[in-house]
Amino acid sequence: MAGDSNMTVDAGIYVPSPQIACLGDRVWLDANQNGIQDALEVGVAGVTVTLLNGSGQSIATTITNANGIYNFCNLVPGTYSVIFSRPIGYLLTSNDREEMMNRIVMPMLTGQSSTVTLVAGDNNLSLDAGLYPQLPTNAGLGNYVWNDVNYNGVQDINETGVAGVTVTLYAADGTTVLNTTTTDELGYYIFNNLTPSTYVVGFSNLPSGFVFTTTDRGGNDATDK
Known part of the structure; x- marks a missing residue:
């Protein structure tokens, strides 16, 4: 009405936080080297895990806890991978069997995972790694x-x-x-x-009177000289 002063029409604004995601899983002692986390196989603590962005650049690191668990959270949706730093005296098992169950395959020697693409709200717990003791190389x-x-x-x-x-x-x-x-x-x-x-x-120090015969006469290293 004429003369009214209505001060109730307002609007709030804010800067929205990006929708975040998480990824992680576990490093375990793969005693039977089958690439699967079996029931009695324990986690490995103290393994360094490095997070890479879609360009392959290192953007964060963490260490597995007492149960071998690690995670990276507060991630902006995008493409990521991880690298597991293999402890001295251990090798990485291949996860070929877990690939059939939509698990992520870990290269046996490099320790780098395949890439995963995260969308808002994801909690991707598929990037794991099995370790087993390295046998003597003598x-x-x-x-x-x-x-x-x-x-x-x-x-x-x-x-x-x-x-x-x-x-x-x-x-x-x-x-x-x-x-x-x-x-x-x-x-x-x-x-x-x-x-x-x-x-x-x-x-x-051959016995007296002996000399060497000709080498490789028979073509079979198991039986010839």
Whole structure:
């Protein structure tokens, strides 16, 4: 009406917070190395997990808790992946079986997950990783010294081993001596607990009157010299 002053028509405004999302899951000790979180397999604490954005840039890190659980929350919808930092002495199992159940496949050595796309309100708990202890990588090297009666370079039936021959293990340069042994009573020798590498073997102290036969005569390394 004429003369009225109505001060009740108002409007509130605000800056909306972005709709957020979360991702995460678990790092566990995959005792049977089958890539599946079985009932009695425990979580692994203290594993560093790095969050990458869609461009592959690191944007956050966290550490798994006492139960192996980790998560990243307050994420803007978008594309993400994670990298699990493998603890010393452990390897990552492959999650191929879990892929069939819509799980995320973890590359066995790199520790980086596939990418996931989050929408507002997502809580994606599919990025997990199984660990198992790395077995010792030591190797062995050895075989046999025998009396090659017909000197054809092949271990024929009824040709017997020669005991007491000195066998020397050299580094790849062929001069640095790493170890020595002698053939046993059956002619066999072995060097155990070797780091994977290239080695050279030398034979010496042959019985009186013996010489070496020609190498690789038979085309079979299991039976020829």
